[in-house]
Amino acid sequence: MYRIGSLPQVTLKWAQTLDGQLADDSDQSQWISGVEERRYTHRLRATHQAILVGAQTFLKDLCQLTVRDIEFDGQQPARVIIDPRGRVLKALKENSHLLLSLQMGPRRTYLLTDILDDYDDIEELFDPKKLLRVRYRFNDFRQWLHGSLRQLVLVFEKTEVRRLTHLMVEGGATTLSEFLKAGLAHRLEVAISPLILGGRRHRVGTGSLLKNVDRFEVESKEQLGSDILLRYKVMTPTCTQRLTI
Numbered sequence: 001m002y003r004i005g006s007l008p009q010v011t012l013k014w015a016q017t018l019d020g021q022l023a024d025d026s027d028q029s030q031w032i033s034g035v036e037e038r039r040y041t042h043r044l045r046a047t048h049q050a051i052l053v054g055a056q057t058f059l060k061d062l063c064q065l066t067v068r069d070i071e072f073d074g075q076q077p078a079r080v081i082i083d084p085r086g087r088v089l090k091a092l093k094e095n096s097h098l099l100l101s102l103q104m105g106p107r108r109t110y111l112l113t114d115i116l117d118d119y120d121d122i123e124e125l126f127d128p129k130k131l132l133r134v135r136y137r138f139n140d141f142r143q144w145l146h147g148s149l150r151q152l153v154l155v156f157e158k159t160e161v162r163r164l165t166h167l168m169v170e171g172g173a174t175t176l177s178e179f180l181k182a183g184l185a186h187r188l189e190v191a192i193s194p195l196i197l198g199g200r201r202h203r204v205g206t207g208s209l210l211k212n213v214d215r216f217e218v219e220s221k222e223q224l225g226s227d228i229l230l231r232y233k234v235m236t237p238t239c240t241q242r243l244t245i
């Protein structure tokens, strides 16, 4: 039986252009938003126990997802990478520098993957203090996402000395969209930057019809340098309505 209590509160955070693009057509997203907005992102990270990105974002940006550039003496959030079909695992197998860089730093990285036995030998090289594989059978992506997050909460509680109650998802657009479609988002933090890029690939969307669409309630808005940050509450976190496992 699927228990909503075992899922963390999820904040989706991204920066987009005026025309809704999270990256340009050559997959560049550094930097859409300005310095103040990026500093704010670090403050927001500090209020979550874990920061999650999709495999594509990790492999492209090799993002650290740490809290930095602000005064902070708390525990760094864990890094979580979704890797449903083992793309990151494959890259780690082929690139020892990537494996080394993933295991650097003070906190742990969790790789959420399918149960892929082909990569058991690479796992032998993992330092469990730094890198852990959380496995869940991949079938349907949304079910996998729910199942993997529930697994993550259990593993996290055992390995860290704290509970995973707040998870921040930082992109890319595919991952953010899948969290929305799976009814897993509780809050949105969207930075709008004064740029127009054009293109269609890097947009957050659910493909819903207007009559079925989730409504968001504005909580606050703030100007950060030249960017506008909008904070929304998701009116109906739909985990229970859309997916029964």
Ligand SMILES: NC(=O)c1ccc[n+]([C@@H]2O[C@H](COP(=O)([O-])OP(=O)(O)OC[C@H]3O[C@@H](n4cnc5c(N)ncnc54)[C@H](OP(=O)(O)O)[C@@H]3O)[C@@H](O)[C@H]2O)c1
Pocket (backbone or CB within 6 Å): 013, 014, 015, 016, 021, 022, 023, 027, 028, 029, 030, 032, 053, 054, 055, 056, 057, 058, 060, 061, 082, 083, 084, 085, 086, 087, 141, 170, 171, 172, 173, 174, 175, 176, 178, 202
């Ligand atoms: N502006 C911002 O705030 C921001 C933030 C973060 C990233 N970015 C940019 O976003 C770009 C990357 O974003 P992206 O949207 O291409 O990728 P992404 O969201 O980082 O990664 C896509 C992930 O979704 C998985 N996935 C999605 N649907 C799936 C399905 N139906 N079945 C199986 N797996 C599924 C993919 O699995 P597989 O790996 O198995 O395919 C992959 O792990 C980069 O250019 C990055 O710089 C921008």
